[in-house]
Amino acid sequence: MDFSLTEEQTMLRDSVRKMMDRVAPAEYVRRLDREQAYPYELYEAWIEAGLLRLPYPEEYGGLGGSVMDLVIVAEEISRKSADFFMAFAGSTFCGLNILRKASTQQKEHWLPKIANGEVRMAISISEPDAGSDVGAIRTVARRDGDDWIISGHKLWSTGAGAKNAVISVYVKTSPAQSVRNGMSLFLVDNDAPGLTVRKLDMLGRRCVGTYELIFNDVRVPANRLVGGENKGWDCVLSGLQIERVCSAAGNCGAAQDAVDLALQYAKERQQFGRPIGTFQAIAHMLADMQTELEAARTLMWRAAWMVASGKDALREISMAKLLSSETYSKVSNMGMQILGAYGYSMEFDMQRHYRDSRASTIAAGSSQIQRNLIAGLMGLKVQA
Numbered sequence: 001m002d003f004s005l006t007e008e009q010t011m012l013r014d015s016v017r018k019m020m021d022r023v024a025p026a027e028y029v030r031r032l033d034r035e036q037a038y039p040y041e042l043y044e045a046w047i048e049a050g051l052l053r054l055p056y057p058e059e060y061g062g063l064g065g066s067v068m069d070l071v072i073v074a075e076e077i078s079r080k081s082a083d084f085f086m087a088f089a090g091s092t093f094c095g096l097n098i099l100r101k102a103s104t105q106q107k108e109h110w111l112p113k114i115a116n117g118e119v120r121m122a123i124s125i126s127e128p129d130a131g132s133d134v135g136a137i138r139t140v141a142r143r144d145g146d147d148w149i150i151s152g153h154k155l156w157s158t159g160a161g162a163k164n165a166v167i168s169v170y171v172k173t174s175p176a177q178s179v180r181n182g183m184s185l186f187l188v189d190n191d192a193p194g195l196t197v198r199k200l201d202m203l204g205r206r207c208v209g210t211y212e213l214i215f216n217d218v219r220v221p222a223n224r225l226v227g228g229e230n231k232g233w234d235c236v237l238s239g240l241q242i243e244r245v246c247s248a249a250g251n252c253g254a255a256q257d258a259v260d261l262a263l264q265y266a267k268e269r270q271q272f273g274r275p276i277g278t279f280q281a282i283a284h285m286l287a288d289m290q291t292e293l294e295a296a297r298t299l300m301w302r303a304a305w306m307v308a309s310g311k312d313a314l315r316e317i318s319m320a321k322l323l324s325s326e327t328y329s330k331v332s333n334m335g336m337q338i339l340g341a342y343g344y345s346m347e348f349d350m351q352r353h354y355r356d357s358r359a360s361t362i363a364a365g366s367s368q369i370q371r372n373l374i375a376g377l378m379g380l381k382v383q384a
Contacts, residue, residue, distance in 0.1 A: 001305055003302075005072070009068065012069060012072055013072050013076060015049070016049070016051070016072070016073055017076050019045055020076060023042050024039070024042050024081070026349065028041075029081050029352075030349070030352075032207040033081075033206055033352055036199075036206045036209070037207060038087070038159075038162050038207060038209065039087060039207055039208070043088075043117065043120070044117065046088060050063060052088075052092070052115050052117060053115040053116075054069055054070065055070055055095070055096055056095065056099060056111050057099075060108070060112060061115045062111070066308055067242055067307045067308045068305070070092070071245065071300070071301070071304045072249075074247075074249035074253065075249045075252055075253035075256075077250070078249070078250035078254040078257075079253040079256060079257045080257070081254070082205065082250055082251070082253075082254040082328075082357070082359075083356060084207065085253075085254075086158050086159060086205060087120070087159055089246060089247070089250070090120065090158060090159045091114055093123070093242070094121035094122070094123055094168045095111060095114040095121060096239055096242065097168065097235050098111060098226060099111060101234065101235045102226045106223070106226065110166075118164065119164050119165070120164055121165070121166055121167075121168060122157055122162070122166075122168070122190070122211075123157065123158070123167070124154045124157040124160060124168065124170065124213055125170045126154065126155050126157075127139060127155055128153060128155055132369050134179055134236070135179040137152075137171070137179065138152055138153075139152025139153065139169070139215060140171055140172045140173070140175055141171045142173075144219070146222050147220060147221055147222060148186065148221075148222065148224075149217050149218065149219055149220075150186065150188065150215045150218045150220060151216065152171065153212075153215070154212070154213040154214075154215070155212050155213075157211045157213055158205075158209070158210055158211075158363075160213060161190060162190075162209070165189075166187050166188065167187070167190055168186075168187060168226075169186050169188050169213075169215075170185055170232050170235075171232075172184075173229055173230055174230050179232075179233060180233045181230055181233070182230055183230065183236075184225060184230055184232045185225070185227055185235045186224050186226070187220075187226060192220070193219070194215065194216045194218040194219070195215055195216070195218045196213070196214040197211055198212045203355050204352070204355030204356040204357075204359055205356050205359050241314065241317050243364060244320075244364055244365060245300065245303045245304050245313070245321075247321055247324075248317070248320040248321045248323075249300055249304070249324075251321075251324035251325050251328040251360050252293065252296055252300055252324050252327075252328075254328055254353065254356065254357070254360075255296070255324070255328040255331050255357075256293060257349075258328070258335045258350065258353040258357075259286070259290055259293055259331055259335070261339075261350055262286060262331075262338045262339065262350070263277070263286055263290075265339050265342070266282050266338055276338075285337070285338060288334075289331040289334055292327050292330065292331070293327055295323065296320070296327040299316065299319055299320045299323055299324075300320040300324055302320075303319070303320040314373070315373075315377045318365075318373040318377070321364065321365060321370050322370035322374070325357075325360035325361045325367060328353075328357045328360045329357040329358065329361055332350065332353040332354045332356075332357040333354065333357075335353065336350055336351070336354050
């Protein structure tokens with residue numbers, strides 16, 4: 001297999017990197033993290049560059065991009081901030097679910113709006129008692145004439161409070177049935193009457209925002225039901241592989257920035273009359289950081305190649321998600337050690353990576369869930 005980029009993919013990578021350098025310099029990233037502000041200016045730049053159009057067919061205003069293209073974009077955006085990628089990912093992955101599972105009328109309505117930035121998308125599955133255990137969700141939707149009424153409590157919805165956000169909400173529509181047979185997907189405006197959206201104070205990834213959602217008899221028209229009644233489980237599964245391989249790419253991009261910051265510091269910081277990078281203890285740490293990152297990146301590219309080739313890649317994707325998230329957490333921790341007190345200072349970027357990386361082993365399927373999946377695919381019956 002050949003993981004080298006095509007000429008078009010190289011141009012895509014270079015153009016995204018230049019755009020991110022221009023629109024999101026270091027001070028911009030620091031300011032948004034400090035102010036916990038959404039990257040609206042950057043999102044507009046993505047729209048102008050056509051990145052929000054990338055994964056959709058031309059008939060819906062898209063560019064017909066591939067999984068490999070999405071992986072490239074994910075890594076380049078995350079080099080600036082793993083949090084920034086969450087803004088891109090929310091709209092992209094929710095949009096792809098609409099592409100796969102929605103009616104023709106829904107596709108024609110929603111996909112151009114996502115592509116041109118008229119709406120942003122966010123996803124909401126987790127609840128106070130339902131995280132990795134999706135089957136424990138209790139938020140329900142009941143019929144009321146031609147509409148549905150949603151009631152319940154959701155947590156950890158990334159980007160749900162952004163301007164013009166539409167939330168992909170997974171709820172029970174047949175409470176007596178299992179989640180596989182009784183869950184549905186609805187598209188809910190974040191300013192819908194009866195919906196309370198509250199931003200949570202989180203350790204990291206503070207720009208795009210993590211939100212609590214309280215549904216107090218929120219009325220949703222029937223045309224906001226995607227994929228059909230009680231078909232929500234199919235919607236979840238349809239996007240899982242692309243979401244996780246792009247998540248792995250994002251982890252690799254953010255981890256590379258953490259390694260680069262540590263390397264630059266080690267070359268410039270003088271102690272005992274020479275750069276600290278010339279001391280074996282520091283040099284070996286940096287060598288290990290880059291080596292483990294390259295291993296994670298290679299696994300990610302293999303998984304992406306398999307998805308793009310139409311192969312069953314669940315094992316490789318789970319491995320890539322596991323290794324990339326653990327690697328991002330590890331290299332940011334080692335980067336903190338290399339920078340010493342400077343790393344602990346809010347004026348330096350390593351502390352942001354240290355905070356942001358902690359979410360990578362939890363979001364989009366925790367490391368423990370990935371290990372269970374991998375072990376199961378190895379023929380082991382893992383007890384939860």
